[in-house]
Amino acid sequence: MKPFDYVRPGERSSAHEAARDGGRYVAGGTNLIDLMKLEVMTPDTLVDISRLDLDGIETVDGGLRIGATLTNSDLAADPRVRRDYPVLARALLAGASGQLRNKATTGGNLLQRTRCPYFYDTDTNCNKRTPGSGCAAIGGETRNHAVLGASEHCIALHPSDMAVALRALDATVEVEGPDGAPREIALPDLYRLPGATPHIETSLAPGDLITAVRLPAPSGDRQVYRKVRDRASYAFALLSVGAVLRMENGRIAQAALAFGGLAPQPWRDREVEALLTAETPSDALFEKAGEVLLAKADPPPGAAFKLPLTKRVLKAVLTEATQ
Amino acid sequence: MTLDLKLDAPDEANRADDLVQGVLGHENERPDGLSKAIGAATYAAEPRPDGLLHGFLVRAPGIGAVSCSNANSVREMEGVRLVLRDPRMIRNAAQGAANEAPVQGVDRAEYVGQPVALVVADSFEQARHAAQALEVEVETDDAPVDPEAVTAEKPDGRQTAQGDLDAARRDAAHVLDRTYTTSSMVSAAMEPHAATAEWDGTRLVLRGSLQMLKYNRNELADSLGIAPENVRILAPYVGGGFGSKLGISAECVAAALAAIELGRPIRVVQHRRQVFEMNTRRSETRQRIRLAADRQGRLTALEHEALVSNLPDETFAEPVLQGSHFAYAAPNRALRMHVARIHRPAAGSVRAPGEAVGVTAFEVAMDELAVATGIDPVELRLRNIPDKDPEAGIPFSSHRLKAALSEGARRFGWADRPSPPRQRREGEWWIGTGMAAAFRVNAIMEAQARILLTGDRAVVETDMTDIGTGSYAIFQQIAAELLGLPLERVKVRLGDTELPPGSGSGGSFGAASTGTAVWMAGMDLRRQIARALACDEADLTLKDGTIIRGNTRRSLAEAFDGTVLTGDGHVQPGDAQQKVRQATFGAHFAEVAVSDVTGEIRMRRMHGSFAAGRILNPRTARSQCHGGMIWGIGMALTEAVTHDRRDGHMVNRDFAEYHLPVNADVPPLDVHFIEERDPWAGPLQAKGIGELGICGAGAAILNAVHHACGARLRDFPATPDRVLAALV
Numbered sequence A: 001m002k003p004f005d006y007v008r009p010g011e012r013s014s015a016h017e018a019a020r021d022g023g024r025y026v027a028g029g030t031n032l033i034d035l036m037k038l039e040v041m042t043p044d045t046l047v048d049i050s051r052l053d054l055d056g057i058e059t060v061d062g063g064l065r066i067g068a069t070l071t072n073s074d075l076a077a078d079p080r081v082r083r084d085y086p087v088l089a090r091a092l093l094a095g096a097s098g099q100l101r102n103k104a105t106t107g108g109n110l111l112q113r114t115r116c117p118y119f120y121d122t123d124t125n126c127n128k129r130t131p132g133s134g135c136a137a138i139g140g141e142t143r144n145h146a147v148l149g150a151s152e153h154c155i156a157l158h159p160s161d162m163a164v165a166l167r168a169l170d171a172t173v174e175v176e177g178p179d180g181a182p183r184e185i186a187l188p189d190l191y192r193l194p195g196a197t198p199h200i201e202t203s204l205a206p207g208d209l210i211t212a213v214r215l216p217a218p219s220g221d222r223q224v225y226r227k228v229r230d231r232a233s234y235a236f237a238l239l240s241v242g243a244v245l246r247m248e249n250g251r252i253a254q255a256a257l258a259f260g261g262l263a264p265q266p267w268r269d270r271e272v273e274a275l276l277t278a279e280t281p282s283d284a285l286f287e288k289a290g291e292v293l294l295a296k297a298d299p300p301p302g303a304a305f306k307l308p309l310t311k312r313v314l315k316a317v318l319t320e321a322t323q
Numbered sequence B: 001m002t003l004d005l006k007l008d009a010p011d012e013a014n015r016a017d018d019l020v021q022g023v024l025g026h027e028n029e030r031p032d033g034l035s036k037a038i039g040a041a042t043y044a045a046e047p048r049p050d051g052l053l054h055g056f057l058v059r060a061p062g063i064g065a066v067s068c069s070n071a072n073s074v075r076e077m078e079g080v081r082l083v084l085r086d087p088r089m090i091r092n093a094a095q096g097a098a099n100e101a102p103v104q105g106v107d108r109a110e111y112v113g114q115p116v117a118l119v120v121a122d123s124f125e126q127a128r129h130a131a132q133a134l135e136v137e138v139e140t141d142d143a144p145v146d147p148e149a150v151t152a153e154k155p156d157g158r159q160t161a162q163g164d165l166d167a168a169r170r171d172a173a174h175v176l177d178r179t180y181t182t183s184s185m186v187s188a189a190m191e192p193h194a195a196t197a198e199w200d201g202t203r204l205v206l207r208g209s210l211q212m213l214k215y216n217r218n219e220l221a222d223s224l225g226i227a228p229e230n231v232r233i234l235a236p237y238v239g240g241g242f243g244s245k246l247g248i249s250a251e252c253v254a255a256a257l258a259a260i261e262l263g264r265p266i267r268v269v270q271h272r273r274q275v276f277e278m279n280t281r282r283s284e285t286r287q288r289i290r291l292a293a294d295r296q297g298r299l300t301a302l303e304h305e306a307l308v309s310n311l312p313d314e315t316f317a318e319p320v321l322q323g324s325h326f327a328y329a330a331p332n333r334a335l336r337m338h339v340a341r342i343h344r345p346a347a348g349s350v351r352a353p354g355e356a357v358g359v360t361a362f363e364v365a366m367d368e369l370a371v372a373t374g375i376d377p378v379e380l381r382l383r384n385i386p387d388k389d390p391e392a393g394i395p396f397s398s399h400r401l402k403a404a405l406s407e408g409a410r411r412f413g414w415a416d417r418p419s420p421p422r423q424r425r426e427g428e429w430w431i432g433t434g435m436a437a438a439f440r441v442n443a444i445m446e447a448q449a450r451i452l453l454t455g456d457r458a459v460v461e462t463d464m465t466d467i468g469t470g471s472y473a474i475f476q477q478i479a480a481e482l483l484g485l486p487l488e489r490v491k492v493r494l495g496d497t498e499l500p501p502g503s504g505s506g507g508s509f510g511a512a513s514t515g516t517a518v519w520m521a522g523m524d525l526r527r528q529i530a531r532a533l534a535c536d537e538a539d540l541t542l543k544d545g546t547i548i549r550g551n552t553r554r555s556l557a558e559a560f561d562g563t564v565l566t567g568d569g570h571v572q573p574g575d576a577q578q579k580v581r582q583a584t585f586g587a588h589f590a591e592v593a594v595s596d597v598t599g600e601i602r603m604r605r606m607h608g609s610f611a612a613g614r615i616l617n618p619r620t621a622r623s624q625c626h627g628g629m630i631w632g633i634g635m636a637l638t639e640a641v642t643h644d645r646r647d648g649h650m651v652n653r654d655f656a657e658y659h660l661p662v663n664a665d666v667p668p669l670d671v672h673f674i675e676e677r678d679p680w681a682g683p684l685q686a687k688g689i690g691e692l693g694i695c696g697a698g699a700a701i702l703n704a705v706h707h708a709c710g711a712r713l714r715d716f717p718a719t720p721d722r723v724l725a726a727l728v
């Protein structure tokens, strides 16, 4: 771990100032500090945002506004979340461990970095860590790498469970620039696919502070989160599906489906959703949805199993959500 | 005078059952439990001697010739005291009972992850940062890392054959030919390998996290090139070892060298990622098992062939076939061991080396035979129990597999089981049950112990370790039982090479071996007491600190007013090993649920019935069995080190990615002990229990998976991707 300075401002303006000077925000630290110990990340200054009063949660315009430093545990336990956004509560509780969730925050969870083992290993090449150095994962162990949205420069996954649920819930992110100017970014616009620049993971500029996540009123009352993993708890997803559906007269009136464990970002495919909309549920329909979802899939050798797995799980999730 | 015992003949006296204090064999708490719970027990990295400096090991990023071009500039970094690259540093941890230095040197890396330097600084953080700044250049050569890609060695003495296998197969009603694979695994003890070294100019004192101190002292002295008398090792508490701390590890030698060089105390703790790489892993295995049976399911031929791997110059080869030598009767048999020399991190003993993987694969094969013959799996095993060692022809010292199978089946409720697979379903979950037998070789090793008796207070002393197993509890009980003292009057001192050399902790032999030495020391004291009272030791009744003879009663304290009596005990193996085959036995039962959608497996319950001679303390014994059964879950379902196919490095070398079973993976575990006394095990008539619980446990689980959903998993662990492939 490289020596670093640490500041813990009590005002947002001082946080912005510290960020302008090159500081990096730290919230729960459960991801950043691990990466610093391994010198995968080497910030000179940490700006602790835990005292900025960003840990509230409030009802706004029929939706929710979730503070950036609210812990994953508190968010999952909020009665409004449990009642109206169960897909989010379940996704949160399917992630990490109780101890980690007590520290992990909304903003930190969204911005946690990939768990690709080569990214974590500074003795191997990684285009995310050192642009242009190459990707050691390609040709290496690829059991939990991306089957969609990857590039020849990077095949790493986004590991978050929470972000998958947020994606299905059409969340937006409130951000303040280092000059204090606020803006709102729709979740799909927050993440960027790796392409030739896998080190650029989001559309945030240095010093941008996530202040909150906004959820509109839920678009459907049938919500399912299903996660497949290597042990019963405390493992990242091999695959996860967040589904928010509304049924009308036995037909699917609206479907929002987001996937984790498949791509460099929580994945959503409008074509799949369109295919389902206005249709009567059936096995054939759900199987078709899986075909369409994976039409462009290009799994590395170790991750080929994700294709049949995704089809089966998608079918089970849709069956559950439409019953 | 030391009271010696050589195990040449059975113990007919069985004195332990006649003693009256009533603590041996009881559910006593660990005397060290409280101090561990409140943090008062100090582990190897916890003492903070004045002037302590901190070292951090540096790993090789490739295989080949190593150099460090920027060592001088790293030496100039803040707080840095030393960049050590000493040819005496060791390549990997020593094998168990090596008693001499393992392979040494830093100029060539034989595997990715080999320690090639130590950086010492004022603080841990400075040392780690400087270690990360040290550039290690490797002139990579193309050393083989895939065990399947090299021509394996076929070591002499590890190939046995009896009878005519071809003929047996030709005449058999049923034949089976299957190949199973298991993955590299690690011990993953909670406490990382750590050492604090102090050097006073002639003597080295090392606080280490080690299992077998009498050997460790010689290994360390030999590595450093100093006399063993000038090395003292302290390891009173060890936070788990499971084989990975049998021999001295890299941080011990590196810390000692730095302490000698700088004349300051040095602490070196392996980073969790180093714990994976620098010690010893359990080798991956490929096992081909061929069975032939008659119509009644009696085995007529048994073949077991194993491929394992290790680094060049390592003597250890995972003894996969160890259980197959004696588990089942079959007149025609062949066991073959193949060793691939490759450049993955070193392989060595990991809890139940041999049987953990060998019995597990074999017991899946037995289940496949049960399915093929239509014979109930419990019954199939009962029909194949040998009446003597099937190879050597010698009798078993005691053999209670039959009781374990029958009693286990009864307690688990095996009789209700529908025999065909795919009979029970709850929603998307297939439910099934499976079983397996457990086998583990047993040995009593040489050990010494001493008891100092002052009035009615005793102190037991030996260099034996307690690696979380319960040595403190067991020795306290043995001494208290013999001397007729309440438990709290007996203190136990362990883990110091100044004390009489015990057996060390390994191979399940600790409690029975060093326990027997403690017994002999206690017996020595009883004889001294009897002599002083001019009576026969056998007529002496000691209870609650009093001496009872006929109808007279006297307190020990009064009788020996102030004098310190010293009892010395010594046990060593003898001819018993040639006269009888000694082993422990058991039966595992498991119920699982398998998702038809995802291939995920969830444990529902497990039962194990185990026979291991006298159970010295059911609480600590049960805890060992629970641990073993949980290891079985890991082996069957979750645990695998993945080696990068290009350079063999361990890809998933931390606890986020190496999946040990967590609480949610572990169902209710039920353990039952079969009453047994093994007279060939000496006066305690106790055998080892520390490893039996793992042997075969994973097979019961995978056999249950087959029963649940019809998928036969032959590659361990059965992760969802593999189950899914077998399901469809």
Ligand SMILES: Cc1cc2nc3c(=O)[nH]c(=O)nc-3n(C[C@H](O)[C@H](O)[C@H](O)COP(=O)(O)OP(=O)(O)OC[C@H]3O[C@@H](n4cnc5c(N)ncnc54)[C@H](O)[C@@H]3O)c2cc1C
Residues within 6 Å of the ligand: A024, A025, A026, A027, A028, A029, A030, A031, A032, A033, A034, A049, A068, A069, A094, A095, A096, A097, A100, A103, A104, A105, A106, A107, A108, A109, A110, A111, A112, A113, A159, A160, A161, A162, A208, A209, A210, A211, A234, A235, A236, A237, B655, B656
């Ligand atoms: C062993 C282990 C297992 C895990 N398992 C799972 C799992 O199964 N599922 C899962 O989803 N997650 C899992 N996690 C990841 C965990 O959810 C994340 O580490 C956590 O959510 C990160 O939140 P944090 O507040 O600690 O972030 P930090 O570590 O503090 O920060 C992470 C990143 O976000 C930036 N950041 C934080 N807050 C802000 C902000 N408000 N504005 C701008 N930038 C910000 C930081 O600069 C840093 O780059 C696991 C983690 C571990 C260690």
